Amino acid sequence: MPNIAGLLQIGRSALLTQQKAIDITGNNIANVNTPGYSRQRLNMEQATPVRVLNTTMSTGVVAQQKIQRFHDQFVQSQMNTENENLGRWEAQRTALEKIEVLFDEVSGYGLSTAMSGFWNSWQDLSNNPTGHVERNSVLSAGQYLTSTFNQLSKNIQNAQKDINTSINSVVTDINRMADQIAELNGKITKVEVTGHNANDYRDQRDLLVLELAKLIDIESFEDGDGNMTITVGNGKPLVERAFTWDLVTENIEGKQNVHWKDSSGNTLDITTHIQSGELKGWIEARDRVIEGYLGRLNVLAENMISEVNALHGSGYGIDDDVQRPFFVPESDGNALSIAINPEIVGNVNHIAAAGQAFTPGDNSNAIATAELQNALTMSENASTFGDFYAALVGDVGNDTRRAGLNFGHQTAMMKHLSNYREEVAGVSLDEEMVNLVQYQHAYNAAAKLITTTDELMQTLIGLVR
Numbered sequence: 001m002p003n004i005a006g007l008l009q010i011g012r013s014a015l016l017t018q019q020k021a022i023d024i025t026g027n028n029i030a031n032v033n034t035p036g037y038s039r040q041r042l043n044m045e046q047a048t049p050v051r052v053l054n055t056t057m058s059t060g061v062v063a064q065q066k067i068q069r070f071h072d073q074f075v076q077s078q079m080n081t082e083n084e085n086l087g088r089w090e091a092q093r094t095a096l097e098k099i100e101v102l103f104d105e106v107s108g109y110g111l112s113t114a115m116s117g118f119w120n121s122w123q124d125l126s127n128n129p130t131g132h133v134e135r136n137s138v139l140s141a142g143q144y145l146t147s148t149f150n151q152l153s154k155n156i157q158n159a160q161k162d163i164n165t166s167i168n169s170v171v172t173d174i175n176r177m178a179d180q181i182a183e184l185n186g187k188i189t190k191v192e193v194t195g196h197n198a199n200d201y202r203d204q205r206d207l208l209v210l211e212l213a214k215l216i217d218i219e220s221f222e223d224g225d226g227n228m229t230i231t232v233g234n235g236k237p238l239v240e241r242a243f244t245w246d247l248v249t250e251n252i253e254g255k256q257n258v259h260w261k262d263s264s265g266n267t268l269d270i271t272t273h274i275q276s277g278e279l280k281g282w283i284e285a286r287d288r289v290i291e292g293y294l295g296r297l298n299v300l301a302e303n304m305i306s307e308v309n310a311l312h313g314s315g316y317g318i319d320d321d322v323q324r325p326f327f328v329p330e331s332d333g334n335a336l337s338i339a340i341n342p343e344i345v346g347n348v349n350h351i352a353a354a355g356q357a358f359t360p361g362d363n364s365n366a367i368a369t370a371e372l373q374n375a376l377t378m379s380e381n382a383s384t385f386g387d388f389y390a391a392l393v394g395d396v397g398n399d400t401r402r403a404g405l406n407f408g409h410q411t412a413m414m415k416h417l418s419n420y421r422e423e424v425a426g427v428s429l430d431e432e433m434v435n436l437v438q439y440q441h442a443y444n445a446a447a448k449l450i451t452t453t454d455e456l457m458q459t460l461i462g463l464v465r
Contacts, residue, residue: 004460006057007453013060014446017044020063021439028427029436036207038425039432040199041068069199070425076206079417080213080220084276086410087214091281092289093403095163099290100400102155103393112389114148117141119373125353126366130318135348139340142326146338149301153335156294163286164249164256170215170278171247171258177212178230178244181205185227186242192226202226217276233270236260255286289399294335296392300378301335304385307377308369315352315365324350 021042031037047059105112121141125134184205191198205228209220212230218238219231230239237245248267249256258279259267274280305327312326328341344350354362378388 004453004456006059008450010058010060011446011450011453013047013062014449015443017061017063018439018443018446022436022443024067025432025436025439028432029429032427032429036203037427038199038203039070039427043068065195066197067199069197069202072421072424075417075421075424079414079421080210080218082410082413082417083210083214084217086414087278088276088281089403089407089410091278092285093400093407095159095282095285096289096400096403098159099156099293100396102152103396105393111148111152112386114145115385115389118145119370122366122370126363126370129353129363129366130360132348135351138351139344139348142340146340149335149338153294153297156290160286160290163282167256167258167279167282168249170282171249174212174215175246177208178239181208181228181230181239182242182244188226213277215277216274216279233260234273236270293392293396297335300385300388301338303377305338307372311365311369312352316354316357317352318349321357324352
């Protein structure tokens with residue numbers, strides 16, 4: 001058994017160790033609601049025994065130098081991956097919800113209504129081919145149709161420009177997070193090289209990496225010194241130890257593409273190598289999904305120009321025998337620039353309702369133009385103008401719903417993984433309270449040991465006197 005002085009040492013080590021355990025428990029309780037915090041635990045072990053007079057004597061308890069951090073790297077990696085997908089679908093859902101509003105046909109002011117009004121105006125003209133009111137009606141319906149095409153195309157392109165702004169913002173956030181991760185790499189290395197642990201810094205870094213993964217797909221690994229290396233865009237380094245490389249955006253034909261900048265200032269376009277995260281969602285929505293809508297809208301406008309002009313250019317108005325196109329421009333077909341021929345705007349008598357020149361009452365061209373509404377002129381002669389546009393509107397809705405469903409799925413996945421992480425690394429107040437009581441009793445007992453030892457010493461001193 002240890003002597004009286006040894007008992008004091010045992011009591012002292014017990015007091016200090018239990019106090020440290022109480023401190024760590026208190027820190028766990030304080031951070032119960034801190035995002036990304038991993039609970040910690042003090043691991044205790046017997047102090048090194050000593051040999052005294054051929055007897056091995058215990059010397060109490062000591063705390064291990066490194067405080068245990070509850071952490072599951074596999075779960076963390078899964079969360080990073082699923083957060084990449086969450087960011088992708090969140091961005092795409094946001095982008096497509098804005099587009100879906102533009103194709104609103106419920107209000108009665110959409111392109112479908114404008115096309116129906118245009119065909120109906122030609123039907124009314126066929127009933128009275130020389131009527132001034134009917135001719136003005138065709139002009140008004142045509143102008144409403146072209147302005148609807150123009151506005152819808154412009155709004156879609158503005159939505160693409162808004163995505164450019166979002167991409168710039170995301171790239172700025174990525175660079176900021178990369179700098180913070182590199183800074184934490186330095187702090188972690190500085191602490192852990194001394195044999196201590198940097199649990200709080202590691203929690204902060206893991207949280208930053210998780211947030212970074214939501215913005216762009218990453219590959220990450222930790223070296224033997226505790227530094228986190230992160231690569232993006234097919235292996236290009238973003239963070240390595242305390243060093244970072246910036247991402248920048250460059251305007252390529254009106255679209256902000258993402259470039260990686262090397263240490264010499266040279267840039268490399270990595271846009272096509274981005275596979276997930278918010279950047280992927282924005283880029284995919286802008287360059288594939290929304291661009292596809294705009295392309296189909298242009299095809300619709302181009303075919304309407306072609307079909308209507310083919311008939312109108314073969315017919316005749318009232319005043320002369322000049323054959324004119326109804327829509328301009330005739331060549332580029334861009335929904336953004338479609339308009340009524342200025343000659344017709346200036347004189348509605350130039351509207352070609354007749355199939356023959358100088359033939360009052362001839363309505364053959366007006367009838368043929370009105371019948372274009374039901375002609376199979378789209379999708380390789382498989383659908384009408386109205387069917388083609390309805391399919392486009394339907395696809396916008398379906399794509400938006402699909403993005404929403406994927407976003408919901410990823411949200412549920414992240415919630416599941418977050419709950420699982422909390423089971424492994426989160427703070428349980430019930431458990432911490434039990435630990436607190438346990439350490440408190442151990443602390444009180446150690447204090448009692450010291451006071452008892454003090455009484456023994458006083459008694460021994462009294463005997464000597």
